[in-house]
Amino acid sequence: KPEIIAMKTLKLLRPAFILSFALTGAACGQNSSSIAAKVVSPDGIDGKTHYGTSSLLAEVVSQGVPRDIAILAFSKYDTFADHVRKTGNMAIIDFTRPSGEPRLFLINTATGHVDALLVAHGSGSDPMATGTPLKFSNIPNSKMSSLGAYIVNEKFQSSNHGTAARLDGLESTNSLVRSRAIILHSANYVSTSLEKMGMSWGCPAVSLAWISKTLARLSGGAFLYAYGHSLASPLDELQAQQLMIDPAYHWVNEGEGAPVDGIF
Secondary structure (H helix, E strand, C coil): CHHHHHHHHHHHHHHHHHHHHHHCCCCCCCHHHHHHHHCCCCCCCCCCCCHHHHHHHHHHHCCCCCCCCCHHHHHHHHHHHHHCCCEEEEEEEEECCCCCCCCCCEEEECCCEEECCCCCHHHHHHCCCCCCCCCCCCCCCCCCCCCEEEEEEEEEEECCCEEEEEEEECCCCCCCHHHHHHHHCCCCCCCCCCCCCCCCCCCCCEEECCHHHHHHCCCCCCCEEECCCCCHHHHHHHEEEECCCCCCCCCCCCCCCCCCCEEE
């Protein structure tokens, strides 16, 4: 019957209509009210933000966050969205910049506002103390900073650094940071009043003036992404991993054990 044939034809064409609609929506996405709006909710479809397609990207780039790093960080956020328990704020660290420049970007994902802070890197990442880290590692006792996606977790009272927050790495490049006792803490060797910043043993230390606000925004489950270019060789990592198998291998507390006044 004609009506049966028409119904079958409609069923066959339905996927094509859906695909066409999806492609049209993607092409016109920048004109949609949810994307064009300046205020961007951190909770998107299926719990993912899809920041890379929102106006938030343009907002943070206009305030000094490198575009390519922001895109990568937002993509990582989407990848690990199920681990994020605290929305509204996130952070990006650009370790390609020297420590004397603000390179920790504290981002309010609801308004797009960015606060750019000074942050320390590990002494093992900068053995010549040039101010710019060149090597990164996930290996205990390396005293290096670790790259990748993090969750800033619970606050606690550090014996040497005051109120701090524990970090958990989400990637193979930083999966051992909690075991290493790498934490987000304050340091007197990170300050706009200093000509040269000191170094930690791998912890991203911020100034005393900013620690309270930073922990208030990030601790309890917010997302942090650390970006950098590493000159550490795969052989270095392999040798260090083999050394860790030795029962006599001693794990150093790279958070509490680090000099309170930093390394210069």
